[in-house]
Amino acid sequence: MEKNNLEVLRLSWTEGAERFVDDKVLLEKLVPLKRLHRLVINGYNGVSLPTWVGQQNDSMTLTGMEHLEELSVSDSSGMSIEYSELSINYCPKLRMGPLLPRAVLSLKIRRSDNVLSSWGECTISSTNASSSSSSSSSSSSSSSSSSSVTTIRTLVVQESELPMQQWRLLRHISGLDYLRIESCPDLTVSPDIIPHMSSVTSLVISTCNIPSLPHWVMDLTGLEDLWIRDCEGISSLPEGIQQLTELLLLKIDKCPNLNKWCKSDENKMKLVHIKHKVFPSY
Numbered sequence: 001m002e003k004n005n006l007e008v009l010r011l012s013w014t015e016g017a018e019r020f021v022d023d024k025v026l027l028e029k030l031v032p033l034k035r036l037h038r039l040v041i042n043g044y045n046g047v048s049l050p051t052w053v054g055q056q057n058d059s060m061t062l063t064g065m066e067h068l069e070e071l072s073v074s075d076s077s078g079m080s081i082e083y084s085e086l087s088i089n090y091c092p093k094l095r096m097g098p099l100l101p102r103a104v105l106s107l108k109i110r111r112s113d114n115v116l117s118s119w120g121e122c123t124i125s126s127t128n129a130s131s132s133s134s135s136s137s138s139s140s141s142s143s144s145s146s147s148s149v150t151t152i153r154t155l156v157v158q159e160s161e162l163p164m165q166q167w168r169l170l171r172h173i174s175g176l177d178y179l180r181i182e183s184c185p186d187l188t189v190s191p192d193i194i195p196h197m198s199s200v201t202s203l204v205i206s207t208c209n210i211p212s213l214p215h216w217v218m219d220l221t222g223l224e225d226l227w228i229r230d231c232e233g234i235s236s237l238p239e240g241i242q243q244l245t246e247l248l249l250l251k252i253d254k255c256p257n258l259n260k261w262c263k264s265d266e267n268k269m270k271l272v273h274i275k276h277k278v279f280p281s282y
Contacts, residue, residue, distance in 0.1 A: 001033050009036055009057075013043035015064070024050060032056055044068065054081065061087040062094075070097040088112045095121070100172070106154040109169075113162045120148040120172035154178040164189050164214075170196050180204040187214040194219050201246075206230055213237060222246055230254040236261045242270055251278040 009032060013023065024046040031052040039057035041049075043064045053060075054073040060083065062068070068091050073081050080099035087108040088094060095118035109115050152173045160167075163186035170193045179200050181187065187210055200220050205213070206229040213228070218240030226247060228234060235257035241247075250271065252259050259279050261267055271277060 001031065004033060006032050006034075007037040008040075009038070010040040011042070011044075012040075013045060015043055019045070022046070024048065027053070041065075058083060059085040061085075061089070062091055063087075063089040065091045065094065068094050070095055072097040072099065073101050074099045083107075088115050091115070100148055100150050103151040104153075106156075107152050108156040108158075109160070110156075110158040111160070113160055116157065116160060116162055116167045116169050119150075119169035121168070148172050149174055151175040154180075156180040156182070157184060158182040160184045162186075165193070167193075174199075176200050178202045180206065181208065182206040184208055185210070189214070189216050198222065201225065203227070204229065209233060215240075218243055220244070225249045225251075227251040227253070228255055228258065231258070232256065234258045237267075237270070239270075242273065245273060247274050249276045249278070250274045253278075253280055 011027070011030070023044050027044070027046070028050040031050070034056075036057040038059040039053070040061045041053070041063070044062075045065075045067055047067050047069050049068065049071065051072070054071065055075050062071070071094060075081055078099070080102045082103040083101055083105065085106040085108075086101065086104050089108075089110040089112065091112045093114060094112055095114050100120065150173050153175060155173070155176055155178070157167070157180070159182070164170075164181075164184065165186075165188055170189070173196055176197060176199050179197065179202070181204070183206070185208065187205070187208060194216050197216070197220060199222065201222055202225040203217065203220065203223060204227045206227075208231050210231060211233045213234055215238065217223070217226070218238055221244065223244050224246055226244075226249070228251070230253065232255060234255055237258070252262055262271060262277070262279055
């Protein structure tokens with residue numbers, strides 16, 4: 001509290017070390033005097049976090065929290081908070097509790113599948129359930145549905161075992177511009193998810209063991225940049241690639257079969273509308 005100029009705070013617990021005080025009790029005593037620019041917490045062992053953690057920072061990274069179950073993000077007035085960057089790594093039990101962030105400039109989720117699948121389940125109405133009468137439950141549910149939408153500009157998902165169809169997060173976001181998917185085995189989605197990705201202009205699919213490019217990519221009609229990296233199972237692009245008339249850059253990297261397909265004379269005409277094409281040879 002006496003560190004008036006504190007802007008960045010990094011806290012790291014040693015894995016397997018003996019604890020002489022409960023992690024949450026310790027963290028409750030470390031509340032900063034004013035809002036931080038960046039907060040990084042690594043190896044925290046508690047089931048929940050003190051409320052100040054969700055209130056006192058613009059950018060937050062949570063890593064290696066095996067027991068953390070819920071993150072509630074709101075200020076003292078009960079309004080959800082905006083983040084410039086929110087990064088959640090190796091937090092397998094973590095679910096997003098009330099309230100969800102209003103906006104996140106950049107959201108990164110790595111090996112934290114519960115975050116992907118639970119987003120939007122806990123909404124504003126759940127925090128007021130005790131004061132809501134049964135007669136107003138219908139309208140409360142309606143308002144909570146709209147309030148659970150988060151504006152996200154950049155989304156990076158890494159090492160998820162969940163099929164993309166089960167990424168509940170995708171049904172509760174808007175304004176997505178950049179999407180990167182890395183080391184995820186199943187990228188199939190249902191039609192109701194596609195409208196939430198329609199604003200994407202840059203897409204990166206990297207290190208995914210998939211047999212073909214997901215068909216929903218052809219529905220991203222505003223797509224300008226497409227980078228496919230280290231996906232050896234993809235051997236061709238669908239006919240719909242010609243529908244992506246806004247596509248300015250196509251980069252194929254470490255995909256030998258797809259690289260060969262793109263360079264063949266027969267297929268070059270299908271890509272003639274793309275101004276910049278990068279097909280590295282190895």
